[in-house]
Amino acid sequence: MNALEIKGLTKAYRDFRLDSLDLVLPSGCIMGLIGENGAGKSTTIKLILNTIRRDAGTITIMGKDNRKNVQLMKEDVGIVLDDVGFPECLTGKQVGKIMRNTYRNWDNKAYEDYLRKFSVPMDKEFKDFSRGMKMKLGIAVAMSHDPKLLILDEATSGLDPVVRDEVVEMLNEFTRDEGHSILISSHIVSDLEKLCDYIAFLHKGKLLLCEEKDALLEEFGIIHCAPETLRELDASAVKGKKETAYGAEAIVKRNAVPVGMDVSPIGIEELFVFMVKEGK
Numbered sequence: 001m002n003a004l005e006i007k008g009l010t011k012a013y014r015d016f017r018l019d020s021l022d023l024v025l026p027s028g029c030i031m032g033l034i035g036e037n038g039a040g041k042s043t044t045i046k047l048i049l050n051t052i053r054r055d056a057g058t059i060t061i062m063g064k065d066n067r068k069n070v071q072l073m074k075e076d077v078g079i080v081l082d083d084v085g086f087p088e089c090l091t092g093k094q095v096g097k098i099m100r101n102t103y104r105n106w107d108n109k110a111y112e113d114y115l116r117k118f119s120v121p122m123d124k125e126f127k128d129f130s131r132g133m134k135m136k137l138g139i140a141v142a143m144s145h146d147p148k149l150l151i152l153d154e155a156t157s158g159l160d161p162v163v164r165d166e167v168v169e170m171l172n173e174f175t176r177d178e179g180h181s182i183l184i185s186s187h188i189v190s191d192l193e194k195l196c197d198y199i200a201f202l203h204k205g206k207l208l209l210c211e212e213k214d215a216l217l218e219e220f221g222i223i224h225c226a227p228e229t230l231r232e233l234d235a236s237a238v239k240g241k242k243e244t245a246y247g248a249e250a251i252v253k254r255n256a257v258p259v260g261m262d263v264s265p266i267g268i269e270e271l272f273v274f275m276v277k278e279g280k
């Protein structure tokens, strides 16, 4: 079963259009939604959470229409947004008590274990939390009601590298259970590259690609060559290119360039930047 299936999702604002988005996140997998500022990541997530109205398209979560299953959305979807908010005077321990009465599947032991493991104070008031503590508390809460799908919007932005690494560890721990899936948006590509099984590139409201990360890294590589050599390549082999003072650089499909051509491995961030610049 797929944790999330999106077909033809469209939403238009005055200056922006999320254009017929198709995405599939298989159960047990982590998908990273990568896009520049304003690419449409939060709009996509709000549509999945059904907090804004779509113009067209369908969204199913665990096979069910997201608009018709309020209970499913509450229990089976965990949400962590950029600005984690709890009442200022509550401590971590008190948040747990409230959540026990909010969620059917609340696991207070798992919650307190997460807080201890990731150094989130139990007895400090939320108003005195650092940004990193707030984010880790938000993730611990979202994971402890045992959702099948966890959705995070820019959950690692503004965090230092040590806390970002802890967040990545928390998310990895969550997906050790094969029934758990994650959709995480970020423009910090390095975090997503470490974490994700699937990568989706969103650019100006259009999906540039959505593929398994390992397949992507196998499929594409980078070449450094003379501009004339680049011009001789089949246009369909080239996903993005730039000319520098020293020659040309291009992202190519490994299986579409001549045998023997020296193709180096490429990272997800480089691939995204090249593709966005090329507008492909």
Ligand SMILES: Nc1ncnc2c1ncn2[C@@H]1O[C@H](COP(=O)(O)OP(=O)(O)OP(=O)(O)O)[C@@H](O)[C@H]1O
Pocket: 013, 014, 015, 016, 035, 036, 037, 038, 039, 040, 041, 042, 043, 044, 187
């Ligand atoms: N309520 C709204 N009314 C009009 N335009 C909107 C509204 N909400 C979002 N937009 C526009 O939609 C576009 C996409 O915004 P969105 O927040 O989805 O981008 P994003 O990829 O999440 O960006 P960021 O990384 O900066 O958070 C932007 O141009 C934004 O101005």
